[in-house]
Amino acid sequence: MESLKDKIDFTTKYLVVELFEKIIRIRKFIKTAYEEDKRESDRELYKLYNQALSFISSEISDFCKVIVKNSDEGEIFDNMLFIDEKYKSVIKIHEDLKNISSIKILPEIKSFLSELDSEEEKLNKFNLILTDNYSFKERNLGKKILKDLNDKYQKTPNINNTHTFILPKIEFSNPLNWSILVHEYGHLVLENESDSFISKFESQGDKLNSSDKQLVRQWVEELYCDVFAAKHLGPAYLVSFLSINLLNSFDCSHFSNSHPSAYLRAENIKSFLRKYDADFSSSSTITNYGKLLNEAMLNIGKTCNKILNQLPSSQPKINETNILRTFREYISEKNLMNLNTSYSNENIKSIELLLEKLKKGLPIGTIRKPLEAKLIKDLDKDSDSISLDDINNWKNASIERPTTHWEILNTGWIYKIEHIKTSNLFFSDFDSNIQEKLDEYAEHIDKLDDILLHSISSSQIIKSIEK
Numbered sequence: 001m002e003s004l005k006d007k008i009d010f011t012t013k014y015l016v017v018e019l020f021e022k023i024i025r026i027r028k029f030i031k032t033a034y035e036e037d038k039r040e041s042d043r044e045l046y047k048l049y050n051q052a053l054s055f056i057s058s059e060i061s062d063f064c065k066v067i068v069k070n071s072d073e074g075e076i077f078d079n080m081l082f083i084d085e086k087y088k089s090v091i092k093i094h095e096d097l098k099n100i101s102s103i104k105i106l107p108e109i110k111s112f113l114s115e116l117d118s119e120e121e122k123l124n125k126f127n128l129i130l131t132d133n134y135s136f137k138e139r140n141l142g143k144k145i146l147k148d149l150n151d152k153y154q155k156t157p158n159i160n161n162t163h164t165f166i167l168p169k170i171e172f173s174n175p176l177n178w179s180i181l182v183h184e185y186g187h188l189v190l191e192n193e194s195d196s197f198i199s200k201f202e203s204q205g206d207k208l209n210s211s212d213k214q215l216v217r218q219w220v221e222e223l224y225c226d227v228f229a230a231k232h233l234g235p236a237y238l239v240s241f242l243s244i245n246l247l248n249s250f251d252c253s254h255f256s257n258s259h260p261s262a263y264l265r266a267e268n269i270k271s272f273l274r275k276y277d278a279d280f281s282s283s284s285t286i287t288n289y290g291k292l293l294n295e296a297m298l299n300i301g302k303t304c305n306k307i308l309n310q311l312p313s314s315q316p317k318i319n320e321t322n323i324l325r326t327f328r329e330y331i332s333e334k335n336l337m338n339l340n341t342s343y344s345n346e347n348i349k350s351i352e353l354l355l356e357k358l359k360k361g362l363p364i365g366t367i368r369k370p371l372e373a374k375l376i377k378d379l380d381k382d383s384d385s386i387s388l389d390d391i392n393n394w395k396n397a398s399i400e401r402p403t404t405h406w407e408i409l410n411t412g413w414i415y416k417i418e419h420i421k422t423s424n425l426f427f428s429d430f431d432s433n434i435q436e437k438l439d440e441y442a443e444h445i446d447k448l449d450d451i452l453l454h455s456i457s458s459s460q461i462i463k464s465i466e467k
Helices: 010-037 040-069 073-099 107-114 141-150 179-189 194-203 210-233 235-247 262-275 288-310 320-333 341-359 373-378 388-398 405-422 434-466
Strands: 126-131 137-140 163-168
Touching: 010 040, 010 073, 010 235, 010 405, 010 434, 040 073, 040 434, 073 235, 107 179, 107 434, 137 179, 163 179, 179 210, 179 235, 194 210, 194 320, 210 235, 210 262, 210 320, 210 405, 235 262, 235 405, 262 320, 341 405, 405 434
Parallel strands: 126 163
Antiparallel strands: 137 163
8 A cells, every 4th residue: 555655745735834944944943033032012012923933834835735645646737726825824924033133143053164175264254133024145245335325425534344154043043054155255266267168168159248148157156156065065055055046936937137047956965975976876885775865856946847837938138048058167167166975975884874873863973983804803912912093993983073064954854754754744634723733843843953053163173273
């Protein structure tokens, strides 16, 4: 007999649970804000927002009943439409968080970003802001303030360039989606290659006027930053990117003057990871957990294709496909953004070990490789035949090294995806109160957040000590 978890389309199930998680995280933010300030007005607003969120939760729960009874693959488009509508409702409530006192920035966010660059001076010159809009951005606020003042005053003030990372309020304690900040960090560190790229693009017959050049310049920078994030975080960045964009799936094919479509960007990220055997799909590196993550990415991509095929076509003046093809050729010719394949393979093997720790509720900020067969055999040696090399080998094998954010986030995502795949909390026992289910899942989310935050912090502390 077909099991419930096999009957429901996984992409739909995954995104429904993501939608519930967004609701849980809004509740968590409001509760945290009230606990920090103890303002009575926040307490009343907390009740008001909870009423709105309870209404949306009930509607999503009713939707879960429907897809359990009728999980025909042909209904995927309608499912995505429902998810898209409810997501917009949740994001509207997120925008209304401007009425709530903000909260303290977690120190782990700076620890997370500090792994990207060793230039301490640069790291000390960025700020973090929580925003009511559900968006991840990087802004040079010093430059913006200077421009605003120059428009009003003839005398130029002395204002430092201060880069600011902007994080949605509800993601303040969710390291899995901090991966998007790595893309934003890319805007700080990447060299400007856009003029050289435009020359190559035009050499292939696509002549550009001044406005088109500006559009391509913006798009190329975004594609670069996506590759920068994928280089540092691997599939974890792709899964986070897809999860966020597919909740708002009917915008996946939309482009703007500043950004290519999410669909084009996802193809770019997948292509980069696949080129360096870092997408968990290679037969030489595949693991059971790798299959799980890869299946999730393939299902999400498949759904995106179905949505795009049913949407009215809207092509930009410039062909997106040509830009992506030329971009791939360009970074290959220039030898830009190379990933070390052996690094990728080594970390994929370590993720299985980290996943076992995470399942036991243990932090994953450090890892110790299992003893090699030769070392185990050497343990049986007579004391007289033990050499200094043997002792050093055993010593090195017993030392735990700090894990990378690449390892922490990919392990976290695989753990999360596996839990969603096997759990039917929101897709069974519909007589139970949906709020009780949300509370149960919130407890699971809080535990995962806490472990990942502790892991990021401890790994960074150990690296600092080792320096």
